[in-house]
Amino acid sequence: MIPIIDKLERATGKILVFTHENPDADGIGSMLGLYRFLKKKGKNVECAMKDPVPEILDFLPEINNIKTLQGKDQYDLAILVDAAGVFRAGTDVNAKEFIRIDHHIGGEFYGGYDTIDTTAPSTTYIIANLLKEWDENLIDKEIATCLYTGLITDTGSFRHNNVDDRAFDMAKFLVKKGADPSYIAKMVFDRNKLSTIKLLQETLSTLELYENGKIASLIIERKTLEKCNAKEEETEGFVNYARSINGVEVAFIMIQKEDLETWRVSLRGKGNVDVRNIASYFGGGGHKDAAGCRIKGEKEEVKQKLIERITEELKKTNFALQNV
Ligand SMILES: [Mn+2]
Structure with missing residues (x-):
């Protein structure tokens, strides 16, 4: 079993999922997808970030459950997604233990549970793979929508050089799980103010x-x-x-x-x-x-x-x- 899955399966304390300041769709999509999955697993989990939600992402499931990241909150385990280190959070994070899930090169490492793939097209891609491995049946339309959104934005709608067959395989999987490509594209790209x-x-x-x-x-x-x-x-x-x-x-x-x-x-x-x-x-x-x-x-x-x-x-x- 992948170490991080084993670790999260056993985790009993208060868990935080968080992402970087000036958050983008991959950061927020990763955070919300993982948060919802952990909630369905019955975990005591919160998600938080420093900045307000970009209006363009207001359609994402679970978006109203994002808290404002504050140094005074204490967590047993904090999972950083789509960022090279806790310093990218833009504020203090108080946790006994940190894990990083990311696709950026370099950065900080917190231990053997870190899950970093610098060739991954998006962090949501890495998370989708983990959740698929852990318990595929728990991936619902809401989780698929969050993860698919990060995949299309970080790949520039499948145009950047981080796109390979894995990106399309994952897109197919998430669409089968309920993500609606036309709806998501409309929400992300066709609502300019x-x-x-x-x-x-x-x-x-x-x-x-x-x-x-x-x-x-x-x-x-x-x-x-x-x-x-x-x-x-x-x-x-x-x-x-x-x-x-x-x-x-x-x-x-x-x-x-x-x-x-x-x-x-x-x-x-x-x-x-x-x-x-x-x-x-x-x-x-x-x-x-x-x-x-x-x-x-x-x-x-x-x-x-x-x-x-x-x-x-x-x-x-x-x-x-x-x-x-
Ligand atoms: Mn990213």
Whole structure:
């Protein structure tokens, strides 16, 4: 038996399932799917995260049962999903023991029950496999909906380079279990708010290209968010418009934080440049085609630093190509 299943089967204390701050659909889908399954198993389980639920995910089953993560709550066992370490929770977590279920490379390890597969298309994929192995009959339409949602969002609707036959096998399994692909796609992709589209319009007007069109940048300042009456979570996916331009190898978006001096940077690649190298240079992390970091400084200065670093990575690629 897989160690983590054996461990959870035996667990009798208070269990927490939690995910990272600025949560995405894979983090929340993983958390809710596992939470509902453990509840059905009769476990004393809670799920919590630091930030409010992104409105776009309000359709997920069990969404109203998510608590606000607070350091003062004490747990016997805390299961972190879709994050490289407890530090990603954005707040203190009090537990006697931690387990990590994730697909990010590197990060913190808590022991032999950690279940990490860096080749998995999503964390919901890993959780679906575990639950299937543990007790397939307990996977209902609600759990399947949570897990399928993480699978389609983390794979960019089965378009990213993390997609292989396993992703489609899992999609088939979850659809058989009741996940409705058309309904979920509609809920996730076709409910844009007017404020989001207005913000997109403003954001696209900041588009700039560098290095003969190989690098593309977008910038969102705090005042633009305010002008459009939009929240930061509405910027999800904007960077992909810059990435989608023919010839662009690396696209990035800089989003100004509340303190006005920190920029949250999302980087996207197309397979030729490992954008994780760029993010990790600035203390961040992620995957080969999608990574992020935070940089402090003035707008132009931060942008120049990023462009310089990306140009370095591009050179490596050109050099590698010339030597083939
Ligand atoms: Mn993920």
